[in-house]
Amino acid sequence: MRFARVALGLLLALVGLLVALAGAVAAFWLVGPDNTVDTGEQQLGSKGLAVVTAPDLIDRHGPTLHVTVTGNPKPVFVGVGQELDVTSYLGTSAYTQVVRLSLPPKFDTQEMKGGAAALSKPAGLDWWAAKASGSGEQSVAWPMADGRYSVVVMNADGRPGTDARVTLGVELPGLFVTFLLVLGAGLVLLIVGLLLMFMRRRRPETPEQMGPPVPQYQPMAFAQQQSASTQPTTSTPPPAYTPPSTGSTPQPGYTPPPNGPTPPTGSTPPPGYNTPPPGYTPPPQYPKGPVRRTKVIAGGIGLLLVATGCASVPAKNVKTAAASRPAVAVADGQAVVKRYNEVNNKANQARDAKLSETVEGEPTLAQTRAGFKISLKVDVAGKDKIKPFTYTKPKIGAPQFSAYPMRFVMSSTVSGQPDNQALAVWERATAGSPWVLTNCVYPAATMKVPAVDGLRVPTKADLNKLASLPQSAATNLAAYLSGGTRSPKASIFAPSPGTVGLLTNRAKEKIADAKESYISTVTDTFMASGDPLTFITSSGEALVFLSVAEQYMQRIEPGSNAYWARGSATAFSSGVRYTQTLNLDYLHQVALVIPAKGKGKLRILSIDGQLVGAGGS
Structure with missing residues (x-):
């Protein structure tokens, strides 16, 4: 028995020592109180534009990723971005990709061939999930999100040639405490093992130490009691009573025999058979030994460690494909x-x-x-300058995109122009490109402009629900503007005040110009230009931005000649004589709303034009 106890104690002591050492090393050398496991400084360099981790390298989410960069002689940039942004930003540039982290900590890299032209400065881009830039040590802390993300280290000026020491670390909440519990569990097992090995059982006491003996009751066998009962005694035992048949009444004074072992068949035990004597105390019941206690302690510690350890394990990424994201955050927009x-x-x-x-x-x-060209021509002194204005209280609508180009819509008021509001589209062609305003119209303040919250890129199902496809709407709008208020397409549209004003002015101009002796006929033709930009509103309508080119042409009478002598047209054609035609070219930006089928007409929100050319033939 002693050998088994010592062997079990030795086993527990060895296991406890190993567990305690592992917990101490993990807690105070690998992790530390900041709960962070890191790779240590790793030298990384690239002759290309950047050092980039492969998206598959960061395949879990939940904990915080720490990236620290030191040793780069130039100002350095470090950032974390989604794969779709990083891929678009790097484009066809050369860079170094970290494809694997092997143990002991070492980065395995792969060179990606491409161009060496400088990229736009990364710090100025708004799509980074986390970023830091400057001279000396730079670090970022990023709560790891589900999806495909990459860490990028490069020169802050976007030029090639990166050489830095990089440390990657993962902060797991509760990890330090977990390893302290492992250390404590190891110490407990060690102590229990030592106690089993060296603690001796208490020896029995000597008769002198025990004092007077306590009478111990030993039940007699029934046969012995029976033989003893046959010996003559001074008293006469009560006669044995045999119960009468069922249903009879016991004799007076009858007492049932006490409980005890069943006597042999045909005999009757004496009274008090196998009954403990007065004052007898049963001996105490001891546990079976330290093994049971050890199992309970080890089981409880194991459950605690498993529960704590599981709470610290980061979850595996679910979004394995390149996901979409809003074109811009509201604050960035x-x-x-x-x-x-x-x-x-x-x-x-x-x-x-x-x-x-x-x-x-x-x-x-x-x-x-x-506009600038015309201004420089007709206002050489620069006295007629555009009054400064701003878009005030802008509201941002940012649809989800999974590729570039990306766009967002702005709706705002205009400073100093209470009669107008602004509706505009900003676009970013690639992740490294700046945001530029591409479309902008100024609806009258009386026009109801759709809310930009919840805008989305249209799907085929969205388009099938509309009263008209955007491209068809652009074609029909050009036909309506060319034909005027009497056009067959006029019934499709609900015109804006600006649309009515444009058609009215053009009709008057055509009548006035046709009266000139050198003009034979006047035509005014509109044509859709480019592809419409379409967004679906939260109500299911389509908000469409499009461009329409207009050519206002005057045919010259045979034998006559004409030229542009004054006005805005002289900025494009001055003093040149034409014998066949004179033309003015306009570019109009239009915003309109296409409702769902059966929900009314197409609403023109605004049409804003600018003379962009003039000439003749």
């Missing part, structure tokens, strides 16, 4: 609008088209360039 207000006003005051190119894209940029 408002920051884009704020920057546009500042840059646009500077460009307008300086009539600087190059500056406008940094914040505008087509077709808005084409209108801006034309």
Whole structure:
């Protein structure tokens, strides 16, 4: 028995020592009180534009990822971004990809071939989930989200040639406490094992130590009692009583025999048979030994460690494919609008088209360039400048996109223009491109503009529910504008005040120009330009932005000639004589709403034009 106890104690002591050592090493060397396990500093360099982790490398979510970069001689950038953004940003550039983390901690890399042209500065991009940039040590802490993400380390100026020491760490809540519990469990097992090995049982006491003996009751066998009862005694035992047959009444004074072993058949036990004597106390019952206690302690510790350990294990990523995301966060969209207000006003005051190119894209940029060109021609002194204005209280509608280009819609009021509101689209062509304003109209304040909250990119099912497809609506709108209020397509649309004004003015101009002696006929033709931008509102309607090109043409009488001598047209054609035609070219931006089938007409919110060319033949 002693050998089994010592063997069990030795086993528990060895296991406890190993568990305690493992818990101590893990708690105070691998993890520490910050609950973070890291790779230590790893030297990473790239002749390309960046060092990037493969999306499959970060395959869990929940804990916090820590990335620290040191040792780069140049200002460095470190960021975490979704795969669709990082892939678009790097494009066809050369970079180094970290494809695996092996043990002991070491990064296995793969060189991705491509160009070496500098990228746009990464710190200025708004799609990073976490980022840091500057000289010296840079670090980010990012709560790991479900999806495909990559860590990017590169020079802050976007130029090639990165050489830095990188440390990746994962912070698991409760990990330090878990390893402390492992340490404590090991110590408990060690102590229990030592007690089993060296604690001796208490020896029995000697008769002198025990004192006077306590009478111990030993029940006699019934045969012995029976033989003893045959010996003559001074008293006469009561006669044995045999119960009469069933239903009879016992004799007076009868007492049932006490409980005890069943006597042999045909005999009757004496009274008090096998009854303990007065004052007898049964001996105490001891547990079977320390084995049961050890099982209980070990089982409880095991359950505690398993429960705590499971709570610290991060969940596996579910989103394994490139997911979509909102084009922009609301705060970032408002920051884009704020920057546009500042840059646009500077460009307008300086009539600087190059500056406008940094914040505008087509077709808005084409209108801006034309406006500056006309202003420089007809207002050489620069006295008639555009009054500064801003988009105030912008509301941002950011649909989900899974690829570039991405777009968001702004709805706002306009400072100094209480009779108008603004509705605009910003676009980013790639992850490394700036946000630029591409479409912008100014509906009258009386027009009901759809809410931009909840905008989404249309699906085929969305388009099938509309009263008209966007491209068909653009074609029909061009036909309506070309034919005027009497056009067969006029019944499809509910025109805006600006639309009515445009058609009225063009009709008057055609009548007036046709009266000129050198003009034979006048035509005014509209044509849809480009593909419409369509968004589905929360009500199921379509908010559509499109462009329409207009050519206002005057045919010259045979034998006559004409030229543009004054006005805006001279900015594009001045002093050139034409013998066949004169033409004015306009570019109009339009916003309209297409309702669901059977829900009414297509509503034109606004149509805003700009002369972009003039000439003749």
